[in-house]
Amino acid sequence: MFQGALPPGSFGAVPQSIFEQAKRSGADLPLRRVIYGLMEIPAVITQWFETQGWQVHPHQQAMVARADAPAVLLIAPTGGGKTMAGFLPTLSDLAETPHQGLHTLYVSPLKALAADIKRNLRRPVEEIGLPIRIEDRTGDTSATRKRRQRADPPHILLTTPESLALLTSYEDAPRMFAGLKRVIVDEIHALSESKRGDQLFLALSRLQELRPDLRRVGLSATVDDPAAIAHLLARHPDPCEILTADPGPAPDISMLETEEAPPWSGGGAKYAVPAVLEQVKQHKTTLIFHNTRAQAEIFFHNLWLANEDALPIGIHHGSLDRVQRERVERAMVRGDLRAIVCTGSLDLGIDWGDVDLVIQIGAPKNVKRLVQRIGRANHRYNAPSKALLVPANRFEVVECVAALDAVRAGDLDGEPRGRGPRDVLCQHILITAAAGPFDADQLYARFRTVGAYSDLTRAEYDACLDFCATGGYALRAYDKWQRLLQRADGLWQLRDPRSARHIRMNIGTIQDTDTLKVRLKRARGGKPLGEIEEGFAASLSQGDTFLIGGEIVRYEGLNQMTVEVTRRADKKPKIATFMGTKFATSTQLSDRILRMFQQPSWPELPPHTADWLALQRDLSRLPEPGRLLVESFPHDGRENTVVYGFAGRNAMQTLGLLLSKRLEEEGLAPLGFVATDYATLIWGLDQVPDPAPLFDIDALRAGLDMWLAGNAVMKRTFRASATIAGLIERNTPSARKTGRQATFSSDILYDTLLKYDPDHLMMQITREEAMRGLVDFGRIEEMAARTAGRIDHVRPGRITPLAAPLFLEPGRVPIKGLAEERLLAEEAEKLLADAGITEQIVKPVWRVPY
Amino acid sequence: MNSHSFTFSGAALTALPSGALWWAQRGLLCVSDLHLGKSERIARRGGTHLPPYETQDTLDRLAADLDATSAKTVICLGDSFDDLGAAEALPESARLQITRLQAGRRWYWIEGNHDPGPVALGGAHLAELPLGPLLFRHIAEPGSQGEISGHYHPKVHLRTRAKTVTRPAFLMDRDRLILPAYGTYTGGLASHDPVLDALFGPDALAILTGRQALAVAMPRGSSRPAASKSGA
Structure with a gap:
């Protein structure tokens, strides 16, 4: 410091x-x-x-x-x-x-x-x-x-x-x-x-x-x-x-030049490994930032395979075991490491000693965050920080060049955050009650002194208080079992003082996905390696391999909710999915990219990327500011439609929800979609014949309320908000161990509220949160106005250069619709055939009844 | 027809997509693990205030199945109430609805681990009920034949070519049949859990609930964890 x-x-x-x-x-x-x-x-x-x-x-x-x-x-x-x-x-x-x-x-x-x-x-x-x-x-x-x-x-x-x-x-x-x-x-x-x-x-x-x-x-x-x-x-x-404070000298920042061109798609940046190693050799200490934990793992693995000089290089991210992370941190402070492969876990201002180079692998997505990361290099105030950007694929070359322009122009990006969310307010009311009796008027006055809640209305506040006290249900109240009671002197207090313990255990706003610990399999519990998502663990069968902490391990089985692995790995690893922070490319960057596409040629881009854009122009076309490009092609056994809306990740996500809903209604069996800042990819069982009617803004607007009710994103949002507000208690590891039939999905609570109490506070909060974080319908209207029905539908017959990266994008949203029924029926038939069961009848066995 | 018919221990049975079991020959409908009054019980014990609508929702679905089948006999296969206190605290509207459903029908409450004693509602209370070739009880017992039970809330994770689908399911082999939980606020135990795996022979089937009751070979393999979301 x-x-x-x-x-x-x-x-x-x-x-x-x-x-x-x-x-x-x-x-x-x-x-x-x-x-x-x-x-x-x-x-x-x-x-x-x-x-x-x-x-x-x-x-x-x-x-x-x-x-x-x-x-x-x-x-x-x-x-x-x-x-x-x-x-x-x-x-x-x-x-x-x-x-x-x-x-x-x-x-x-x-x-x-x-x-x-x-x-x-x-x-x-x-x-x-x-x-x-x-x-x-x-x-x-x-x-x-x-x-x-x-x-x-x-x-x-x-x-x-x-x-x-x-x-x-x-x-x-x-x-x-x-x-x-x-x-x-x-x-x-x-x-x-x-x-x-x-x-x-x-x-x-x-x-x-x-x-x-x-x-x-x-x-x-x-x-x-x-x-x-x-x-x-x-x-x-x-x-x-x-x-x-004086911002200091401008950073020395550029794109890393490599002999080999970046691939058309993918996030690994494996091609850049030799060039990155060379940079590590030339500098004292290098931080190598990645946008996701999975990418950090893959890159670290590849770096070690190429590290012939055995340079001391460590890895650090939020899913690694704490002991392992601390070991890396100590080695770093001692100056024992030449480089650390890391994620956002090293974004904030811990002093890591003498870092003289920051390398950002993958497009930085956000100029402000990039500038902050660059600042990690060279803690001396008066010396410029040195940073290199490494695009992982060719679309990211374009993003990186746009980001470099923005940094040079000092053009930081940001979205206004909006009003304070009421789920956090509910949690704070419960925390206040846990501390002792409180006066409702005084608490309201206090909330209004908080910037994010300074325009909180009394009615909004009262709804939160009622929710905390009685559950706030319209048709049936928990009169007898209120959580908070108003005493004769007007103050509110917990009905049961013991519930303070529950409240304290639920404090927090961070949503942990269910993760499982990973350990080496030994007679007496082997070395802990880190954690993987439960959903990923569920997809593993014995013998499958994955990367963690830079090594390939082999899945052996589950023991007491711990994933046991061995080092007997000789296969290409599956990739562990980690729930890390996913950055969204800012609007400013998206606009810069769209403008760049309109140039007749791209002298500022490396030739391979310029050629790639030219190829996209040949095979299909490049998105234009005043038009909407839609591509349809088959790939991987599914029919795919890509909409290049450039409206920002949230709006593109909403567009994905609305369009898939329309496709479901038309019987085109959509299976899911994924959105990035510039495009939405929808895949399904059938081809989309003519996309133009899908973009009718009035129809989209009418669809908004309908899907707001029933989609997976809303359920995910509901789960997060209901946990913060204290409607759902956090899953403790011990509760998870005791068997699963005791717990049930929060989706059921959402469905029940939707059916019986659709205006309940939790549903209002879910809608507000979705509108804030995930809906951004305003930008869809903007996109519709900007493109005004000028839709170019291209059928290139196969996956296009611009579409390829979308297939690797995380955050896919599944659609539970007709397609699921069709798949189940197919699978049932296949499984029965595989099992040698041709008739769905079990032979009767005679028994004497009691 | 969205249901799945099969013969079990000499009885021609039908698995309804709702998770109820229909024995047409006897005009008998069997449901398991209703867990009525669950939200009330959680609040009573100092837990959170879950939406208090699950009792009504469960009874509405049961009423629809009874309408559709015109069942003359109803077996509730245990854990019908989340506990005996929840049975006593049922709101008047739920009591009236149960009484209406019971009118003109034989009604059996089989005792479960959540509701081990009689409740102050119409119908007969039994530990178990043998009927023809079948035996109805709450928890499966080793070595039984023709046994129909509940308790485990079985569900199935099925990998399809595009995604893994999770559904509550009936599980059965030639000796026993386990019903999925019928109650609205119920989770499930995956069919590949060792507990369920151990109960069934190699030829076991799973019948998935949903829009359509679908039979598949019971997914096994005790080395895989459940891929379920959980909450509440």
Whole structure:
């Protein structure tokens, strides 16, 4: 962290506009600028900086000067000494004024980050001899230590949104937070994009209620819309100042040149392995980023096969066993590794030592995230970061070139997040009840101080409260078994105090897919390797092989919900599917790509990619901004239709749902679809004769409500929201072990609500969430207006160059319709024939009845 | 016809796509594991408030099967109620509906592990019921013949050429027949689970429920985990 401070004499020019007033926050108040008393950094701290040969950055100084502001958002590039800037006011205060109990709470999205900061913060504190106790508290902290922290909190507590939410659910929270003065939210740009952020800001409102003078600090990487984050950070409608640090020199970024051309499709980038190895050799430490865990596994495997010099290279992603990950992290910090193949698990600001090159395998999908990843290289503030983009296939060459243009133009992308989701609100009401009796009016007033919920209506709030108390069902109430009861004095409390335990166990907004642990098969339980998705495990038969942690293992069987494997692998591996974050290509990038397609030739693209686009133009055509290209062709025993809508992943997903619904109605037996930012691929048993009528916008609009009711995406959304809101309890591993007939699919709950109570709060939330995350119908209307019925239907007879990558896209949505019945009938016939059963009759066996 | 007819222990039976078993010769309809009152029981025990509509939904589907078959005899094969308390706490509308369904029919409640005692509703309460060549009981017992039971909520994962399809299913061989769970809030145990695998001989069949009752060889292989979604 401290290496972020500048060596003497290397000050860049300080921009005059270092202080920007938040435009959005406090919109209903006149903008005001408050002059705060200037706090100075105590001499003991500046002296320590000097002994390190460092000077304080201007933005670090500015943060200390702003120590009394109710909320400050600092935007600084990676390596800008951002975290130190966040802690300097705390250290300065504690150095001069002794403090009893908790002084500063630090929240970060990663457990590892909390541990990392603890290490880095303790050094100056110890060397200066400040009387400051620093501890972290995450899911990994022992129960004993957690108990002790509640009774006797440290001065600085480093934690995660989930652990903080849990802390606020205890009855003794007021005592624990009694002395709290400051809260620091690190990597706030990452948190503000998810429900973890909503959860965090709700918890902050509780802390602010306990400590009205609480100061909030947000630390963010470079983003497109700082005011939106400021609005989330500040106590609404308080102002939030935004400080922007000197962004430093422009990054040195280019596309990796390889002798071999990238393939037409696929995500492995195997072709680039020799060139990547060469780069690793030329640099000290290289981070090799991948967009998915599966791709990271494959690439790591291929890298090792080609690693003749046996360079020390590690792999790090969220599905690997924790022990394995920590080993890699330690080796990295010691500087023992020349490269790490990784995913988003290394996206955030942990200090990994001397990284001097970042390689991004696969198109970056999002310019903002790319810029943040590039910042991982070279933690020295004044040196440019060096990064290379490696497209995995030829479509990605186009995406990479477009992304490079965008980075050079400083054109960051972002989508506004919208209102706070009410499932998180329901969870917070339950957390509040677990902490003790509460007043409904006061809680409503508190919710309105949270940026994301500042326009929450009373009716919306009351519906959430009713849901938490009675279930909120229209036709039958749980009068007798209410979860929350209103007492005679008007306060609400849990009916059964023991339910607080259930509530605490369900805290969180992260959706874990059901995963199974993978272990080497040994007499006494072998080495844990990591986890795979249960659905993938179900597809394995004994002898099948897959990749995990870079090795090919052979599936031997299941033992107590653990996948047992051996290293006796000699086959080509199947690919493990991991549920990782899947990035969507931003709208800006999509637009850039579409514009690029219109050029007569592509001198800025490598010849192989230019040739490929030309081939697409020959075999079919290239998508145009004012027209809609539709291709139909048979492939892999199915009939495929590809719509190049370029409307963004969510809208293309919606289009897939609507179109497949229309095809089902017309008896064309669609089996499923998959959407990317630029296209939707639908496959089925029959050919689509004429697609033009399918795109009639009125028909699509009419179909919207119908499919909203019955499709798989809605059920998936329902499951996530119902779990967060506390309608469904999280599956604990022990519950899964006890046998399956006791649990049933959340789809059944969705179907039941749809039939009997379609306007129930959970159904409203599901619709809102789907509209927000997955529907984006506005962009379909935009696409329809843009293309205005100008549809080009091409039947190339086989898969086309542009369509090929779609067949490897994850996130396929199955359709349960007529096609399923037809397949079942086929399969039943085949199975019976295979089993030698020609008649579906079991021979009678005579028995004497009792 | 969407149902699947077969002969079992000398009785001509029909598996209905709903998961009910129809014995035409005797005018008898058999359903298993209704789990009425499940949402109430979960809330009573301090759990979550699931949509309290499953009892009505289950009874509506049963009414439709009774209408379609004009059954004269009904056997509920155990776990008809999620527990005895749930039977007592049934809403008035559900009691009335059960009474209406029982009118003019012989009705047997077989005891299950969830509902081991008599309930204050019409119909006879039995531990098990032999009828002609068949024996109706809740949980299958080793060495039985002509046995019809429930309890396990069997379901089947079937790999087709395009995807794996999961359905509740009847399982049977020449000695025993196990019914799928009929209740709305019920999950299932995969046919390849060792417990079910051990109960059936090599020639066992599965009859899938859904739009159409479909017979296939019972998917086996105890080395594979269930690929089910689960919740609640």
